[in-house]
Amino acid sequence: MAPIGSVVVERREKVHESELPALSVGQRGVTPQLEGVAKTQTESDRKLVRTGDLVINSRSDRRGASGLARQDGSVSPVYSVMTPKSELLVAEYAHHLLRSTAFQEEFFRWGVGIVDDLWSTNFTRMSRIRIPLPPLDTQRAIANELDQVESMIVKLDDLAAALRRRLTHTSAVFGLADDQKARHDDSHSPLAGIPEHWQRTKFGYDFSESTERNGSNPVGPLLSISEYRGVELNTRTKGQQASFDVSNYRVVRPGQLAANMMWLNHGGLGVSPYTGYISPDYKAFWISNRFEPRYVHHLFRNSRYIDYFGTIATGVRPNAQRVTKTALDMTPVPLPPLEEQRQIANHLDEVAGRVDLMLGKVAKLRELLVDRCSAFIADVVSGRKEVA
Missing domain, CATH: 3.90.220.20 (DNA methylase specificity domains)
Known part of the structure; x- marks a missing residue:
């Protein structure tokens, strides 16, 4: 176990929105800017993100809005941007860890605020959260396993959107x-x-x-x-x-x-x-x-x-x-x-009823996969399960 602050370096560089593409951070991780999502009103007040950085929304009501950046870009100042220390932390492993249910609950516990949707966990507080840090080979094996599960979850999300x-x-x-x-x-x-x-x-x-x-x-x-x-x-x-x-x-x-x-x-x-x-x-x-x-x-x-x-x-x-x-x-x-x-x-009532039934099945399967992702990390780092 190690505090997050010891295995990452916070990135605080600011960038103008016209210099790099805007990125969104949500349930699908870090993606190109989604349609209909606003940027900050101050165009120059955005945080720089480099490929391989980890990004997480500091607002605790946005649980699960985090992930690994696959491209350079910029995000709102509400996000914490971190560069993993490669000799200690595999970025792909951290991607899944930050999105696990156990980490989301701990992240929320460390937050402060007056109401749920104004509750936040800044980098200073988050840096004290202790995370499981298995050997690098084990981190890579966990990431490879969960990458496959995440691919299935993305397909389910695409199916739900099509419905x-x-x-x-x-x-x-x-x-x-x-x-x-x-x-x-x-x-x-x-x-x-x-x-x-x-x-x-x-x-x-x-x-x-x-x-x-x-x-x-x-x-x-x-x-x-x-x-x-x-x-x-x-x-x-x-x-x-x-x-x-x-x-x-x-x-x-x-x-x-x-x-x-x-x-x-x-x-x-x-x-x-x-x-x-x-x-x-x-x-x-x-x-x-x-x-x-x-x-x-x-x-x-x-x-x-x-x-x-x-x-x-x-x-x-x-x-x-x-x-x-x-x-x-x-x-x-x-x-x-x-x-x-x-x-x-x-x-249309009949059509909507059939679609809602299918959406319900997709949602249950997605929830099962997300739960298994979180349980898999816990089982491996506690020794209850081995990875190849």
């Missing part, structure tokens, strides 16, 4: 396909290619904002808006949660459309099946009786609308693109006959 994309690419189901009988609107409009017998409306005509707040008596549980599933129960035990005072939180009723106005271009909206409350920064809307709520849920989570919300959003950073209420009210909406809306909703 989720399938739910959003349903334009044909909504009749949004060009044919001779279709209306020929601007191709960038959500109404482009709708059947002739469908009516058209605007969001502001059929969706009215609900201003109901919790007050002194919360009406139900805390809800969240998932880009993958829409409105769901908030069961997270880490990361962003409700504050102690929820009196100003917005109430959502079954059949209402709930929307995260800063995440519409990622699918951050959906019709709620629950009575509960959401962030005061979100919005809730009553839906007119001209619409089947389940149709509305699938319609606005369709890729055509996700792309459209991206074109009308405004903001200075990629992940701070807000759709204003005024812009949303002007959004064109296709209005088929109610019976067609129900038929579309029934079909």
Whole structure:
């Protein structure tokens, strides 16, 4: 066992964002900048990362956001960047160790802060954490074994992403396909290619904002808006949660459309099946009786609308693109006959159910592989298991 500070050297060099590509650090380790992730507002205030460095997010609510850099680049100052001492620590072994459940728990234990999502472990505190340090050959053998498992996890993540994309690419189901009988609107409009017998409306005509707040008596549980599933129960035990005072939180009723106005271009909206409350920064809307709520849920989570919300959003950073209420009210909406809306909703409910079942199986397998990665390191360094 050895403290981290004795086997790595902290890298503190700063770099301008235009000098090197921006990197993201998340559940997949260190990767090229992901779409929709913001950089720091101060362009020159970024940390230099070199190939072979280890990077970890100092915010403790981002557990598992760490890994080995495979290319030069830059990251936000919120990350700790370290160069492993090659005579003591194999970088690939450290990559898996930092991402193990046991280390994540210890990393969180050493953090300080006032609430979970403002809880951080800086390099000085992290440097005191003691880690298992087997011989270099054993470190390499562990890394080789876990590289194969990580490759399987990446394939599962790709499969899950493909399944989720399938739910959003349903334009044909909504009749949004060009044919001779279709209306020929601007191709960038959500109404482009709708059947002739469908009516058209605007969001502001059929969706009215609900201003109901919790007050002194919360009406139900805390809800969240998932880009993958829409409105769901908030069961997270880490990361962003409700504050102690929820009196100003917005109430959502079954059949209402709930929307995260800063995440519409990622699918951050959906019709709620629950009575509960959401962030005061979100919005809730009553839906007119001209619409089947389940149709509305699938319609606005369709890729055509996700792309459209991206074109009308405004903001200075990629992940701070807000759709204003005024812009949303002007959004064109296709209005088929109610019976067609129900038929579309029934079909997509069935498709979504099958996809959710597959996603559940993928998630369980992924969790099993992650657990085995962590257990494997512990078993080897404790002598319960040998590696070739």
